[in-house]
Amino acid sequence: MEKRKSSGGAFEVSRLGLGTSTWGFKGTEEDSAAQLRLFADAGGTLIETANVYGNGGSESVIGDLLSKVFDRADFVLATKAGLVPGKPPLKTDASAKRLLTELEGSLQRLRTDHVELWQVHAWDYAVPIAETLQAIDTAIASGKVIAAGVCNYCGWQTAKAATIQQLRGQAPLVTAEVEYSLLQRGIEREVIPAAHEFGIDILPWAPLGRGVLTGKYASGIPAAKGDSKFFRWYVEKYATDERCGKIVHEVLSCAQELAVSPTVVALSWVRDRPRVLAPLVGARTADQLVESLRSESVVLPDEIRQRLDSVSTTPITYPEHRI
Known part of the structure; x- marks a missing residue:
């Protein structure tokens, strides 16, 4: 798998990351091992997790796996803190004390003395951002974190945090993990410009539009699936939206013309967008991951990319664009 260097060269990663949000509570460790083996054999190196995934189960x-089956040195570990483990809805706590305590727990579960990337999972309106950033400075100074970033920050939050680090002469933020796909291009209004200004790389989560871009709902939503609480919360708004349906139809058409799967088309599109470091793919099964990994050998023709851009574009008007 082709590699990309992070902003400032803090680390190098495969241009596709392995998301593990379901590990530790869905499937078995054997399922996770099979996915990691496929990922590693394909040249994948970036593993993304968080302290709240499976209430720590994902990190465990x-x-x-990295202590018993694989070599820790072969991977770039990215974890997060800032959300409090427990039952949804999760609370935010990005205080310095809480963040550093969660980091220690993450390192213990991951069985490592450091992570290459540590990200603040959410903006905490109750805690001054300077305090949150101080935790990052402390973690990097200790050697337990190589580089840091943010997750789910909007444009002004990303810019404010990056500016404070810059003015204080501290380690710059190198990543912003945000939802980004053909169905969700909202970050192009302000987050992408902020990332460009401060040299921040984008790690897209849900690059397959929460599964909708695979085309599995193009013919309708199975009754059992539609009744699922998770589906209603996480997927329904994309699976039933008219605009999203048009985008999925175009993805399916492009996939047929290229003789590849819709998964490959959707991943290839987001992978090669400006400032993107590596889309994060969370597969339920090893077979699903195999299909995602096939995107590595595909570069979308300009004509196909233009069609996808056109059908999925999000209007950007004042004040992001001048009158």
Whole structure:
């Protein structure tokens, strides 16, 4: 798999990352091991997790696999803190004390003395951002974190945090993990410009439009799926939206013309967008991951890319664009 260097050269990663949000509570460790083996054999190196994934279960599974089956040195570990483990809806706590305590727990579960990337999972309106950033400075100074970033920050939040780090002469933020796909291009209004201004790389989560871009709902939503609480919360707004339906139809048409799957088309599109470091793919099964990995050998023709851009574009008007 082709590699890309992060902003400032803090680390190098595969241009596709392995998301592990379901590890530790869905499937078995054997399922996770099979996915990691496929990913590693394809040249994948970036593993993305968080302290709240499976209430720490995801990190524990990764730690077990990297200590017993795989070589820790072959991977770039990215974890997060800032959300409090527990039952949804999760609370935010990005205080310095809480963040550093969660980091220690993450390192123990991951069975490592450091992570290459540590990200603040959400903006905390109750805690001054300077305090949150101080935790990042402390973690990097200790050697337990190589580089840091943010997750789910909007444009002004990203810019404010990056500016404070810059003015204080501290380690710059190198990544912003945000939802980004053909169905969700909202970050192009302000987050992408902020990332460009401060040299921040984008790690797209849900690059397959929460599964909708695979085309599995193009013919309708199975009754059992539609009744699912998770589906209604996470997927329904994309699976039933008219605009999203048009985008999925175009993805399916492009996939047919290229003789590849819709998954490959959707991933290839987001992978090669400006400032993107590596889309994060969370597969439920090893077979699903195989299909995502096939995107590595595909570069979309300009004509196909233009069609996808056109059908999915999000209007950007004043004040992001001048009158």
